[in-house]
Amino acid sequence: MNQRTIAASVFFIIVAIFFILAAWSMRPFGAPDQSAMDDYIIQNTQEEAGANNGVTSVVFDYRGFDTLGEATILFTAVAGVIMILRREKHE
Amino acid sequence: MSEMSRIVRTMTAIMFPFAMIYGLYVIAHGHLTPGGGFQGGAVVASACAMLLVAYGSKWVEEKIKEKNLSLLESVGAIGFIAIAFFGLFFGVAFFHNFLVGSDLLFGMVPAVGSTGANINTGGVLPLMNFAVGLKVIAGLFAIVLVMAYATTSFKEGKS
Numbered sequence A: 001m002n003q004r005t006i007a008a009s010v011f012f013i014i015v016a017i018f019f020i021l022a023a024w025s026m027r028p029f030g031a032p033d034q035s036a037m038d039d040y041i042i043q044n045t046q047e048e049a050g051a052n053n054g055v056t057s058v059v060f061d062y063r064g065f066d067t068l069g070e071a072t073i074l075f076t077a078v079a080g081v082i083m084i085l086r087r088e089k090h091e
Numbered sequence B: 001m002s003e004m005s006r007i008v009r010t011m012t013a014i015m016f017p018f019a020m021i022y023g024l025y026v027i028a029h030g031h032l033t034p035g036g037g038f039q040g041g042a043v044v045a046s047a048c049a050m051l052l053v054a055y056g057s058k059w060v061e062e063k064i065k066e067k068n069l070s071l072l073e074s075v076g077a078i079g080f081i082a083i084a085f086f087g088l089f090f091g092v093a094f095f096h097n098f099l100v101g102s103d104l105l106f107g108m109v110p111a112v113g114s115t116g117a118n119i120n121t122g123g124v125l126p127l128m129n130f131a132v133g134l135k136v137i138a139g140l141f142a143i144v145l146v147m148a149y150a151t152t153s154f155k156e157g158k159s
Helices: A003-024 A036-048 A054-062 A064-084 B006-028 B037-063 B066-090 B125-156
Strands: none
Touching: A036 A054, A054 A064, A054 B125, A064 B066, A064 B125, B006 B037, B006 B125, B037 B125, B066 B125
16 A cells, blocks of 8 residues: 555545534534524515515525526626637638 | 437437426426426526437537527526516616516415415516526537537547
């Protein structure tokens, strides 16, 4: 066993310990620490946003600016890919 | 990218309409069921990518150009921002949901609680889903198409 393998094993064990500790210290599913915002959205999304799907009403109504940023990121990615891989007319 | 065998092409021709219908359903019912514009657009773009892999980039190049896809993506982005500005003009703020409670399209308000699905609800959410869905379809398909063109011209040594 050379030094690279030993170093990789030690690094892997440390990272694995971190992940296992993080998994143990997670809160149980469905019991968040602060639930005021969740309760507000669950209670009021059908009246205020008019949609049965709470996730969509958060994404497009309560947090619309976030979606605007995501759309901008997608636009930038497409523009960059088309700019790099565009076909030039040589013939 | 050249076309694949006849078996793959036949199976793609059978599978493509179902994938297309499923993706458009996810977009259109984004305010009722899990999913939305991004997810449904990704499904439709996957169907188009499947078509591209099976039939080759030459066949797809005759049908649609990436210039038109880029135009469609810009139309989706402008529609999304325009709906947000309509909230400013007709409502109270940017991204305000001005259609909820009105008698217009998508203006109904569902009863609070676990109610049945009514597609005529949601205010501007379905419109925004359509705009974002169009944007994601055109954007992702343009990326895949441009990459396929790049590999094709590189392999044949054209440029």
